[in-house]
Structure formats: structure tokens, C-alpha cells
Amino acid sequence: MARYFTEEHEWIEVDGEAATIGITDYAQEQLGDVVFVEVPQTGTALEKGAEAAVVESVKAASDVYAPISGEVLEGNGALEADPELVNSSPEDEGWFFKMTVADKSELEGLMDAAAYKAFCDGL
């Protein structure tokens, strides 16, 4: 399994043919208390960079983008009742959705953990 990061502060963990997507600890820290999350419907076809989910905090509403192209396998239903999971466990239980990996080469442009940390330190 390998975990990648985007400049829009999503993380994506690839496990074989499927990937899990969420927002990073840095992102949840910036957003503040998350009050609402809208995850995509199973079967939705997503292009890399397309708006995939919405996260709303006490401060702002933001889009979450698909880091790669593929089809949505499952949204995290637990976030509907417990959006605070995004704050308490952003990179684990607070995952947003799972999707297929249409084109593995799209992963190449993403950052690894060290590169992402350096990116955040530079902000």
C-alpha cells in the first residue's frame, strides 16, 4: 500500500486496484470543526481534478477533488452522522470515499509523505 498527497490537501491510499481518499490532518486543522460532509454516490465516474465531495466547517465550505480518475466504489456513510470523524481521525476513520484506479500513471504527479510535509511547511 502506498499513500500519496495532493496540493489541495487530499490523501489517497492505493491498495491494489482500489484507492481510499480523505483530507489531511493539515486540512482539517485549517478548516476547524467540520459540521457536514457530502460524499459521492457509488458508481459516480470521476475525472482527475473533478469536484468529488464537499466538506463544510464552522468557517467555510470547501470542495474535495478527485486526485485521480476512476469510479466511486463507496462513500463513507459514517460521516453523515459523525462529521467530527474528519477532525478526530482525518487520515483513518474520517476517510471520504473509495474509488477505482483508472490509470496508475496519474499517481506519479502526486507527493509522498515527506514531500507533502515540506509543501505544508512552506505554506
Next chain:
Amino acid sequence: MNKPINQSGWKPGTPVASDGSAHPTVTGNKALMLEEPLIFESGGADICGVDLPETPTDLPSRLGAFARKDAIGLPGLSEPQTVRHYTRLSRQNYGIDLGFFPLGSCTMKHNPRLNEKVARMPGFADVHPMQPTDTVQGALGVMNELAHWLITLTGMHGVAMSPKAGAHGELCGILCIRAALEARGDARKVVLVPESAHGTNPATAAFAGYSTEDIPATAEGRVDLEALKARLGPDVAAVMITNPNTCGLFERDLKEISDAVHAAGGFVYCDGANFNAIMGRVKPGDLGVDAMHINLHKTFSTPHGGGGPGSGPVVLSEALSPFGPLPFTAKTADGYVHLVEEENAQEYDHVQAFGRMTAFHGQMGMFTRALTYILSHGADGLRQAAGDAVLNANYILRQLESDLDAPFAASGPCMHEALFSDAGFAEGFSTLDLAKGLIDEGFHPMTVYFPLVVHGAMLVEPTETEAKSGIDQFIMAMRSLAERAKAGDAALKSAPHHAPRARLDEAQAARNPRLTWSAPDET
């Protein structure tokens, strides 16, 4: 400066410490600060405050399955009880008539009482939109004259008066643009929105069926002209630009932007919510704008923010005017003001209207107030109001730039709002804490966490309403709060301490909102 507001020592609600331990009262009241239950908790369903004749119970009902099964359970209160309930609640509220209300991007300015006097005249207040036009010539005359002055002030060609608020006006403008594009058989799909624009802009474009794309802001807080030009093309229907923008800056390149957009076959929508800063000084028509809404309830002082409805007329360029919505007024040489609607649009050569924004003519009460404001100020007064609003904001920016991080202070003078960030606050302290502390100091907090391009943004708009003495008190409070936030004063984390209610759990309120009341035994 630096003197307490009330040097005699009397302060509202002073004697009781925030934990209530000092001299508690059995009622929970603190002298003139009165505790007040919900109206459902204060009245009884078995009490009736008015003297009504006995209701006959043997009437045939035509409601069938829709008839109420239970008692309605409304609380019964007498008139004085009802008056006191709402008066007490109003004392816990904060408004522009009570003090400084620096809500950036919202222009909370004083509503001159002359406006109210005029708006209450029966010829304006007690008319019905379906009255014959010869019985409402005064009201139609006001609409026609206001339309004239809005066109004159903006240097535009036409105006749609009916939109009911800013975002409604945006929609009207974008629908005009869509109608104009459709009329020439041009199916453009994209609307460009800079990061420094109002948040309603992309929502409007999406609502009108367009996809939106962001245009980045430069480091100095303005639209990135080169990025915008690079994105223009045959698929771009319009660019929506807020000017002055949400960073409080004038978009100096607007003319060049307009020229580029027009050359690419698109239209320019200008969000005019911040027109307050430039009225009487800049005509958007000179800058190549095709459509712009004007918030009468901001720029022209009609009350809002809980105090009244909005009104968002849209001024239109020559290219867009033929597509403006019905109805509108037209004055003929004999002095008669006609209402142009579907039935007679042909007579006035206005056959391409995209439709209507509202059933009737718009917000009459706002029209009379706005026209009163315009005529009572005159050209020189309007110009000065804009100048004073900008001067006040710059005074705050320069007084506070060494106490708070001001990200665009080096971009030159600001317009009508000063922008600060939470950079430099102690670990764990943020804009929210400062804003809550401001409540304790007796001010309505400024706009927080907007615009999004600035971390922990604080957007302060004093407007021309404030006198220097009031602004100096605000600056004194802000300096003290900035110092406490930088020093990590734990008491600031739990502010407000002196408000009728302590800090509320906003996350909980948003996650589990309780929007209806139910009796305690039902919960």
C-alpha cells in the same frame, strides 16, 4: 484615545461577575439585564390574551383528514406580556442603532430617519401592486426617478429594478448575459470567477447553468490579469468581478480586463455590493462593465441585517439592456409613468426580455428610502459618503497594522474595508477568540474567516457612519485584544464573559440543529 468609554464608572450589567457568584439574584436578572424564557415557556395554552366571543363548536368542517387532531398549543399571553417579551429579547440584540457594526462586505450603515419618514407616507406605504397605474403615479414616479439616478451614478444604459437582493441581482445579470448569448446562437458554458470575488458569484453562475473556474489572485490581493487573459476563449460566457474586491482593494485593471473579455466575445459582470466605496467617484460603465447589481440596502442605507428586506437592482450595458426582465417603468412626454409588462412590451420595443425575476415590481419600501438618501445627499454628499467610508477604513488599517498582521497593507490604500489576519497569535488562539472578545468590549464582531485567501481573515468595514471617537474606541479594544491573543491570555479562549450568553458551541449547533421547539416532556 485610551480612556475607558464611561468615565463615571457606570456600566451596564457591571456588578455581577461572569460566574454569577457575586451577589446572585433569585430571578437570574441583573438589574436592567433581564433573563427571558422562550415565548413557549412563558405563556400557557389555556390562557387567552384577547377577549373573543365564544367559538361555536357545532359548525360543519370541510377539512376532512386535514383537520387538527390535537390542540395547537400556542402560548397565550396578554398584550403587555407579549410586548415585554420581544422588547426584552431586543435588548439582548445588537444593531447599528446601538453601536459600531463593522461587518466587512456587508456595509452596515446608518439608515437616516428621513428615509423612514418618506417610506411611511401613505402614497408609498399603502399601495398595492395590482392597483391601476393612474392611482399610483407617485409610487411609479419614485421607481422611475430612482432608476434614472442609478443609471446616472453608474454610467450604464438600463436598469432592472425588481431583483430583491444582491444574489438575486447577480442571477438577473447572469440571465441577461445568457439571453444575449443565446440570441446570437452562442452556447458558451464557462464563467470565470476570481478568488477575490464574493462567494455568491460562483453559486449564481452554477445556478444559471454555467460551470465555474477560479482565477487566482496576485500576492497583492488583486485579480491575476495575465492568468485571466490566458484563460479567455470562445467557451467563456462571462467573468464575474467584485470591485472593490473582498480584500478591500480596487481592481485597477478592470478596464483592461473588460476589454480583453469583450475581445474574446464574453461579458463582464461586476458584483457591486461594495459600490459604497466608489459611488460618485467611479462609473462602472466607464470600466466596460455589462451588468452590475447595486445593493440598495447597503450603499443607499436602507435597513437590513434583520432590520429589513434587501433590494438589488441591476444596471445593464447597451448590449444587455434589451434582455432585461419585465416589468419596468417608462415615462412619456406627458409626464405619465407607464408600467411596461408582457402585454405592452411591444409598444416599448422590449421584446427580448428573458422573463421576470419577481411577480411584481420589486421592493417599494427600499426604493423610497434609497431615493430619499440619494436626493437628500446630492452628488457632493454621495461622493463624500464614499470618501469618508474609505478614509475611516484606512485610518483603522494604519492604526492597527503594527498590532495585527495586515496582509495587503503594502498594496497601497485600502478601499472601504481593512483586512487583517491571525498571524502572530499564540498557539491555539485564532480569529474566533478575538471576535468573541470584541463582544465583551461592546462591539459587534467584524466578518471573520472571509475572504478565504487570507488565513483567519478579519474584514473590518467602518462605513461613513462612524465618528472618529467611536473608531478610536474600537481601535483601543482591538489593540488590547490583539495583545491578549498574542500573549495567549486564557480568558480570551472562553470569551464572551459579559454577554447574555457565554460562548456557544457553534459546531454542535451546526451538526445537530434544533429548529423547532418541543415541550420538555416530548424531548
